Amino acid sequence: MGAPLLARDSEPTIFEFSVPGRHAASFRTTNLPSWTAEELVPEGFLQSDPVALPEVSERDLVAHFTRLTHRQYSVDLGAYPLGSCTMKYNPKAADAGASLPGFTQVHPAAPVNCAQGWLELLVELEETLCAITGMHAATLQPAAGAAGELTGLLLMHAYHDANGESDRRRRVIIPDSAHGTNPASVTLSGYEVVTVGTNARGGVDLDALRGLLDDDVAGMMLTNPSTLGLFEEDIVEIAEAVHNVGGLLYYDGANLNAILGIVRPGDMGFDIVHLNVHKTFATPHGGGGPGAGPVAVSARLAPFLPGPRPTRDGAGYELTTPERSIGRVHSWHGNAVVLLRAWMYLRLNGGDGLKRASEIAVLNANWFNERVRGAYDIAFDRPVMHECVVSAKSLHDEVGLSALDVAKRLMELGFHPPTVYFPLIVEEALMVEPTETESPQTLSALADAFLQVARESREAGNADEAKAAPRTTPVRRVDDVRAARKLVVTFDQRRPD
Amino acid sequence: MSAPFVAHTDAEIAEMLAFLGLEDLDGLFKEIPESLRLAGGLDLPPAMSEPDVAWRLDELASRNKPCGRDLVCFAGAGSYDHEIPAVVKAIASRSEFVTAYTPYQPEVSQGVLQAIFEYQTMIARLSGLEVANGSLYDGAAALVEAVNLAAVATGHRRVLCSEGVNPHWRQQLKTFSRGSGNEIETVPLSGGVTSWDEVDDEGPFGAVVVAAPNFVGCLEDIARARVVADGFGARLVVCFDPVSAGLLRSPGSLGADLVVGEGQPFGMAMGFGGPYLGLFACRLADVRRLPGRIVGETLDVEGRHAYVMTLRAREQDIRRERASSNVCTNQTLMAVTAAVQLSWLGPKGLREMALGCARATRYTREALCSIDGVQLLTSAPVLREFAVRTPVAPETLVERLVEDGYLAGVPIREGFEGTAYDGGLLVAATERRTRAEIDGYAAAFEKAIR
Numbered sequence: 004m005g006a007p008l009l010a011r012d013s014e015p016t017i018f019e020f021s022v023p024g025r026h027a028a029s030f031r032t033t034n035l036p037s038w039t040a041e042e043l044v045p046e047g048f049l050q051s052d053p054v055a056l057p058e059v060s061e062r063d064l065v066a067h068f069t070r071l072t073h074r075q076y077s078v079d080l081g082a083y084p085l086g087s088c089t090m091k092y093n094p095k096a097a098d099a100g101a102s103l104p105g106f107t108q109v110h111p112a113a114p115v116n117c118a119q120g121w122l123e124l125l126v127e128l129e130e131t132l133c134a135i136t137g138m139h140a141a142t143l144q145p146a147a148g149a150a151g152e153l154t155g156l157l158l159m160h161a162y163h164d165a166n167g168e169s170d171r172r173r174r175v176i177i178p179d180s181a182h183g184t185n186p187a188s189v190t191l192s193g194y195e196v197v198t199v200g201t202n203a204r205g206g207v208d209l210d211a212l213r214g215l216l217d218d219d220v221a222g223m224m225l226t227n228p229s230t231l232g233l234f235e236e237d238i239v240e241i242a243e244a245v246h247n248v249g250g251l252l253y254y255d256g257a258n259l260n261a262i263l264g265i266v267r268p269g270d271m272g273f274d275i276v277h278l279n280v281h282k283t284f285a286t287p288h289g290g291g292g293p294g295a296g297p298v299a300v301s302a303r304l305a306p307f308l309p310g311p312r313p314t315r316d317g318a319g320y321e322l323t324t325p326e327r328s329i330g331r332v333h334s335w336h337g338n339a340v341v342l343l344r345a346w347m348y349l350r351l352n353g354g355d356g357l358k359r360a361s362e363i364a365v366l367n368a369n370w371f372n373e374r375v376r377g378a379y380d381i382a383f384d385r386p387v388m389h390e391c392v393v394s395a396k397s398l399h400d401e402v403g404l405s406a407l408d409v410a411k412r413l414m415e416l417g418f419h420p421p422t423v424y425f426p427l428i429v430e431e432a433l434m435v436e437p438t439e440t441e442s443p444q445t446l447s448a449l450a451d452a453f454l455q456v457a458r459e460s461r462e463a464g465n466a467d468e469a470k471a472a473p474r475t476t477p478v479r480r481v482d483d484v485r486a487a488r489k490l491v492v493t494f495d496q497r498r499p500d
Numbered sequence: 501m502s503a504p505f506v507a508h509t510d511a512e513i514a515e516m517l518a519f520l521g522l523e524d525l526d527g528l529f530k531e532i533p534e535s536l537r538l539a540g541g542l543d544l545p546p547a548m549s550e551p552d553v554a555w556r557l558d559e560l561a562s563r564n565k566p567c568g569r570d571l572v573c574f575a576g577a578g579s580y581d582h583e584i585p586a587v588v589k590a591i592a593s594r595s596e597f598v599t600a601y602t603p604y605q606p607e608v609s610q611g612v613l614q615a616i617f618e619y620q621t622m623i624a625r626l627s628g629l630e631v632a633n634g635s636l637y638d639g640a641a642a643l644v645e646a647v648n649l650a651a652v653a654t655g656h657r658r659v660l661c662s663e664g665v666n667p668h669w670r671q672q673l674k675t676f677s678r679g680s681g682n683e684i685e686t687v688p689l690s691g692g693v694t695s696w697d698e699v700d701d702e703g704p705f706g707a708v709v710v711a712a713p714n715f716v717g718c719l720e721d722i723a724r725a726r727v728v729a730d731g732f733g734a735r736l737v738v739c740f741d742p743v744s745a746g747l748l749r750s751p752g753s754l755g756a757d758l759v760v761g762e763g764q765p766f767g768m769a770m771g772f773g774g775p776y777l778g779l780f781a782c783r784l785a786d787v788r789r790l791p792g793r794i795v796g797e798t799l800d801v802e803g804r805h806a807y808v809m810t811l812r813a814r815e816q817d818i819r820r821e822r823a824s825s826n827v828c829t830n831q832t833l834m835a836v837t838a839a840v841q842l843s844w845l846g847p848k849g850l851r852e853m854a855l856g857c858a859r860a861t862r863y864t865r866e867a868l869c870s871i872d873g874v875q876l877l878t879s880a881p882v883l884r885e886f887a888v889r890t891p892v893a894p895e896t897l898v899e900r901l902v903e904d905g906y907l908a909g910v911p912i913r914e915g916f917e918g919t920a921y922d923g924g925l926l927v928a929a930t931e932r933r934t935r936a937e938i939d940g941y942a943a944a945f946e947k948a949i950r
């Protein structure tokens with residue numbers, strides 16, 4: 004078996020390396036009686052055959068997974084300008100902190116006097132998040148942004164329940180530019196989704212919103228800056244209008260990286276805020292998770308927070324559950340080790356560092372937006388915040404170059420593509436979020452790559468070069484129709500054509 | 501002002517601002533109403549250097565009593581002290597896995613995609629079902645999703661849930677039922693196993709939920725639960741223990757429609773409760789209702805094997821308010837970790853691990869039950885965990901044993917109020933426990949209840 008290094012050959016699955024009788028595991032010597040399976044498991048329960056896991060040596064195991072890593076792009080390798088995802092550099096100090104046995108070896112049900120360090124850290128984190136968002140209290144339990152959304156919407160329910168208004172308040176308003184998790188969370192929370200449109204400047208259509216607001220509205224979810232990368236200029240009016248009908252305002256914190264130390268959701272009038280620490284506070288995305296999605300709330304919602312929650316008790320710390328808590332939203336205390344990484348990031352930055360991070364994130368996005376202007380369409384021509392949405396619409400009309408083609412050609416030029424086709428309201432959308440951790444040199448190279456893709460297609464009068472891309476990646480464009488039609492989602496479903 | 505992970509020099513910032521026709525960084529934010537702007541910045545302490553932060557973290561760590569250094573672990577209840585070999589830590593900390601995003605661009609994400617595909621295969625095989633997803637947040641989240649799936653698929657919102665299901669998970673079913681409208685009815689335990697006979701209700705139910713082994717450690721008759729589910733036309737959801745799966749017949753082979761579990765034992769530190777791994781498997785017939793991401797195999801334009809996220813039309817970013825799940829970010833790195841740990845274990849290692857747990861558990865149980873005043877709380881057979889009652893309140897017992905260097909177990913309270921199990925102590929001994937440790941624990945236990 005060869006060891007393809009970023010070569011085009013596919014890497015066999017771990018199952019194809021399996022040889023009966025091979026073995027890597029080893030365990031402690033326990034000196035316990037060697038009762039047999041038959042002696043330990045009552046008849047009828049015992050399996051006849053062991054589970055068919057791969058039988059590989061440690062050496063082959065390492066080689067296989069290392070080769071897989073060579074077929075994978077990552078932040079550590081280079082810019083990863085996915086809009087809405089905040090793929091900033093993940094400090095190595097947090098890796099070291101996250102592997103300290105003094106934290107990792109604490110059992111989540113250990114009595115609080117065995118976890119004082121953990122509880123102190125989590126309380127400090129909660130206080131820090133409240134200071135950043137301008138909120139009163141927070142739960143750290145939700146495991147990601149979407150989990151935070153659902154938690155926040157259940158808090159909304161609890162609040163209206165307590166006021167005896169839950170029967171009447173059935174609808175939650177979201178903008179048409181919202182991320183898909185927002186409407187999905189609203190449905191799962193038992194509310195009905197009402198969509199409000201976007202005005203010519205990329206903001207919420209205030210008149211349309213006023214038309215929708217009534218005393219049957221439970222609240223509104225908003226991302227600010229929006230998924231268009233624009234600050235919602237009418238936020239004060241929006242908050243007032245929602246509050247006037249007795250609704251609550253929910254802040255989707257996916258874009259908080261634009262405004263750290265500049266403006267706080269609490270000051271804008273938000274009642275419930277979720278944060279994505281895997282975006283804003285640099286905890287690594289792990290190929291799709293784990294993240295953490297703390298939810299911070301104003302004082303009137305604090306009595307409903309999930310429990311148990313780490314709290315200060317004189318000089319010590321304990322776990323308490325608010326009297327009217329909505330209950331647990333995680334098996335334990337949330338993705339604690341992810342939260343520890345966020346705590347470190349916040350301490351490494353301090354208040355000033357966070358503000359500077361936002362300033363540079365916004366500087367980078369505006370600079371990039373300006374550099375690619377002309378080659379790409381600008382969806383809404385306004386100063387952007389930490390990300391910009393440009394469009395390949397003209398290119399598509401002129402030479403047939405789609406946003407997807409741009410994405411694939413960028414790979415050949417050495418960059419991970421931006422987010423494509425989101426938000427849904429912009430045709431051929433390319434959503435670019437450089438983050439503050441890309442240097443001016445990297446940013447310039449990224450802009451050059453964008454310009455090259457547009458230029459070469461226009462010069463050739465067609466998008467053939469881009470349509471053939473990528474040719475330098477471990478695999479080329481993949482057939483996703485086939486993946487769905489001839490469904491093979493486990494090795495056991497593989498069959499010859 | 502500076503930020504530790506920003507490269508820009510003052511000169512570069514000035515140049516970039518000039519390009520934008522701005523005088524200062526403040527000019528970037530002029531669209532934000534002045535009245536909202538935070539005067540004076542954040543009320544937070546100043547930045548700390550990396551060594552200063554590390555020092556402070558060490559200081560906090562010293563206020564914890566971790567297992568290994570300070571305590572020998574006999575606690576379980578959903579979080580276990582299992583072996584994590586160096587090879588798993590090494591692969592799981594490769595930055596290509598750690599710092600990648602969700603693999604939306606398959607051409608540059610084959611590493612993560614293939615690892616998830618391999619993970620899905622392993623979880624399907626462990627559960628005895630045909631397909632598994634690419635992970636959910638934790639065992640509780642997986643259970644909530646399974647129950648939602650069952651309710652939607654059957655059109656019935658009522659759910660029969662065994663009291664033997666982890667009480668934290670049961671509580672989450674309740675938390676989220678406020679939104680889903682699911683009605684959860686609990687079937688009590690008797691002698692340690694679910695007393696299905698006590699169900700006197702015609703149904704219909706959308707789901708029947710059982711844990712096997714259950715929270716108090718007892719083996720449950722899955723085939724029996726299957727018959728109960730069939731009687732109601734319900735989906736059978738089994739919360740399994742993936743370690744016990746090294747010895748027991750698989751839930752799928754015994755009739756489970758949906759299998760969920762906590763994957764923490766496969767390479768994840770106890771870590772004060774997270775990040776862990778929600779295992780989720782179902783039948784092929786339900787694959788289009790599966791929550792979260794799933795990776796499929798396909799070909800690229802040159803006919804090479806390739807992997808890609810598939811059946812995407814189920815997911816929130818496409819189906820929006822009609823999606824049956826809102827999950828986006830999941831626990832992929834934990835899934836990769838589990839795939840590596842399961843490959844390290846192999847069939848023989850998994851069996852040895854499960855046997856090791858069962859042996860240590862039996863030895864511990866016999867040692868404790870020979871102490872005067874200690875009483876086993878269940879009569880049904882147990883495998884890797886068991887519940888006892890002692891004359892001393894479990895919280896007190898745990899605190900006393902900490903003094904001697906043992907984490908004695910987990911008090912049984914929440915979710916069992918007013919039952920025969922309330923006030924018991926749940927004890928788990930994994931393959932890492934030695935005879936000497938268990939003998940020492942039993943001696944300290946005896947002293948503590950006297």
Ligand SMILES: Cc1ncc(COP(=O)(O)O)c(C=O)c1O
Binds near residue numbers: 182185255296
């Ligand atoms: C605007 C927005 N909201 C919500 C989410 C959901 O967050 P998570 O993936 O952490 O669940 C995302 C994630 O991409 C997002 O971009």
